[in-house]
Amino acid sequence: MLRDPYVFDFLNLPNQHLLESDLEQGVLDNLQSFLLELGKGFAFVARQQRIRTEDQDFYIDLVFYNFKLKCFLLIDCLT
Numbered sequence: 001m002l003r004d005p006y007v008f009d010f011l012n013l014p015n016q017h018l019l020e021s022d023l024e025q026g027v028l029d030n031l032q033s034f035l036l037e038l039g040k041g042f043a044f045v046a047r048q049q050r051i052r053t054e055d056q057d058f059y060i061d062l063v064f065y066n067f068k069l070k071c072f073l074l075i076d077c078l079t
Contacts, residue, residue, distance in 0.1 A: 041068035
């Protein structure tokens with residue numbers, strides 16, 4: 001059960017047992033609209049971006065950059 005559920009109706013994906021990869025692909029398929037929803041200045045940077053620490057690797061699902069704020073927006077879908 002999700003603690004704070006999100007509604008992804010804009011992706012037109014089936015509601016039953018949504019996989020992380022389906023969600024990620026849905027966002028990428030609708031990337032232009034998604035960026036417009038985020039606001040001005042956002043650019044898509046990467047998907048499945050690896051971040052390495054001394055003893056572990058992490059993979060960030062989606063990475064965006066905001067040129068106006070000069071910062072990254074990291075989206076990681078928890079499963």
